[in-house]
Amino acid sequence: MKVLVFGLSLIFIAFILHLIVWRIRLPQRQVKTMLQMFFATLTAGILALWNAPPSFEIFGISPPDNIWEYLHICLMFVSLTLAYMITYSALEADSPSLVMVMAINNAEPGGLDKDKFGEMMSDDILVMPRIKDVLLDRMVYMDGDKYRLTPKGALMARIFIFYRTLINAPEDGG
Amino acid sequence: MPVSGNEIHLLIPILGLAVNVMFQLLSVRLVPGLGVLRSVFTGFTIGGLSVLSAELYLSGGRLTREADVVPMIIANLIIYGSLGYCYFHFINLGITARRIRILRELYVSGEGLSLNELLKRYNAGDMIDKRLDRLLGSGQIVCIDNKYHIGKPVMLLMSKTIVAMKLVILGKRSEFD
Numbered sequence: 001m002k003v004l005v006f007g008l009s010l011i012f013i014a015f016i017l018h019l020i021v022w023r024i025r026l027p028q029r030q031v032k033t034m035l036q037m038f039f040a041t042l043t044a045g046i047l048a049l050w051n052a053p054p055s056f057e058i059f060g061i062s063p064p065d066n067i068w069e070y071l072h073i074c075l076m077f078v079s080l081t082l083a084y085m086i087t088y089s090a091l092e093a094d095s096p097s098l099v100m101v102m103a104i105n106n107a108e109p110g111g112l113d114k115d116k117f118g119e120m121m122s123d124d125i126l127v128m129p130r131i132k133d134v135l136l137d138r139m140v141y142m143d144g145d146k147y148r149l150t151p152k153g154a155l156m157a158r159i160f161i162f163y164r165t166l167i168n169a170p171e172d173g174g
Numbered sequence: 175m176p177v178s179g180n181e182i183h184l185l186i187p188i189l190g191l192a193v194n195v196m197f198q199l200l201s202v203r204l205v206p207g208l209g210v211l212r213s214v215f216t217g218f219t220i221g222g223l224s225v226l227s228a229e230l231y232l233s234g235g236r237l238t239r240e241a242d243v244v245p246m247i248i249a250n251l252i253i254y255g256s257l258g259y260c261y262f263h264f265i266n267l268g269i270t271a272r273r274i275r276i277l278r279e280l281y282v283s284g285e286g287l288s289l290n291e292l293l294k295r296y297n298a299g300d301m302i303d304k305r306l307d308r309l310l311g312s313g314q315i316v317c318i319d320n321k322y323h324i325g326k327p328v329m330l331l332m333s334k335t336i337v338a339m340k341l342v343i344l345g346k347r348s349e350f351d
Contacts, residue, residue: 001242001245001246003183003245003246003249004245004246004248004249004252005245007249007252019343022343022344022345023345026344026345066180068180068181068183068184069180071184072180072183072184072249075184075187075188075253076249076252076253079187079252079253079256079257079260080252080253080256082256082257082260083256083257083259083260086259086260086263088343090263090336091336091339091340091343091344092344092349093349094348094349094350095336096272096301096302096305097305097308097309097329097333098332098333098336098337100302100305100306100309100315101309101314101315101324101329101330101333102333102337104315104322104323104324105324105330105333107322108323108324110321111318111319111321111322111323112321112322112323113320113321114317114320114321114322117322118302121298121301121302122298123293123297123298125298125350126272126298126301126302127272127276127293127296127297127298127301129349130272130273130276131276131289131292133273134273134276134277139273139277140276140277140280143286145288145289146285146286146287146288147280147286147287147288147289147292148280148286149277149280149281149286153277153280153281154281156274156277157274157277157278157280157281158281160267160268160274160277160278161278161281163264163265163268164268164269166199166203167199167202167203167210167213167265167268168202168203169210169268169269
């Protein structure tokens with residue numbers, strides 16, 4: 001019960017803090033800032049529980065008794081944080097399918113002309129923002145007029161190339 | 175030091191994820207025609223069942239306090255579900271993400287690419303063609319008299335949900351707002 005209650009309470013606190021900060025100002029490097037906030041909340045929460053007086057209780061539940069319960073709370077917090085980060089990344093950028101479906105829906109009931117549809121879905125909307133993302137995340141850098149991979153970008157590329165081989169994915173994709 | 179059960183509970187969702195990954199990889203490689211998505215469901219289900227079985231086995235062996243059995247099962251299923259969700263997105267990133275495709279193109283090129291070279295290899299046209307095939311194939315959109323219309327409402331509902339989440343969390347409907 002302690003793992004469930006304290007794990008969920010900490011993630012809830014981190015989420016509320018994140019919503020408040022995001023309402024005040026959107027950080028430039030959102031995922032990095034969010035990770036820092038969530039892990040600061042976890043550290044502060046674990047330290048507070050560790051140093052809590054014996055009489056301290058939440059919903060009638062006292063702080064964890066041993067290191068394994070603390071580690072279990074950390075595992076719950078980290079797994080939920082990672083799941084949220086991934087969902088957030090998907091929210092941050094407009095997916096091509098979402099852009100396409102919303103464009104068609106906005107053109108109803110008459111429907112969206114094929115040619116007009118092609119004009120709306122340009123490289124500026126679908127590709128350039130993602131190139132800016134990989135530059136901002138320091139996975140790619142500019143060398144003259146060439147885009148080149150940083151060691152971080154090359155590592156990411158290798159991981160996914162290896163995984164795609166493992167699942168027999170086709171050459172293209174994306 | 176006697177085994178209290180706490181340390182075993184901690185490992186169960188991690189082992190569940192390992193089972194999930196193993197069965198997903200085995201099924202996608204060994205079962206012809208299964209496809210990636212169904213292999214993900216297969217792995218996730220088998221991993222989840224292994225978490226549940228391990229928890230029930232521990233509660234039967236009295237390694238879990240009676241009052242803690244249900245909360246521990248819920249906690250470990252939440253952790254397993256989150257880890258499984260992360261794994262699903264990892265697979266999805268490798269298959270559909272534009273950022274990963276850009277990194278792969280640059281990696282394969284070896285020498286780096288100019289913007290024009292990159293756009294020759296990967297551009298909005300390629301991306302739209304693939305997604306149109308998927309959306310038309312699944313009936314989410316239909317083409318009548320050279321015009322696209324919404325077909326089945328599933329993808330539209332998902333898109334509207336995502337836009338609503340963007341409004342709540344980011345305060346805007348689109349990255350271009």
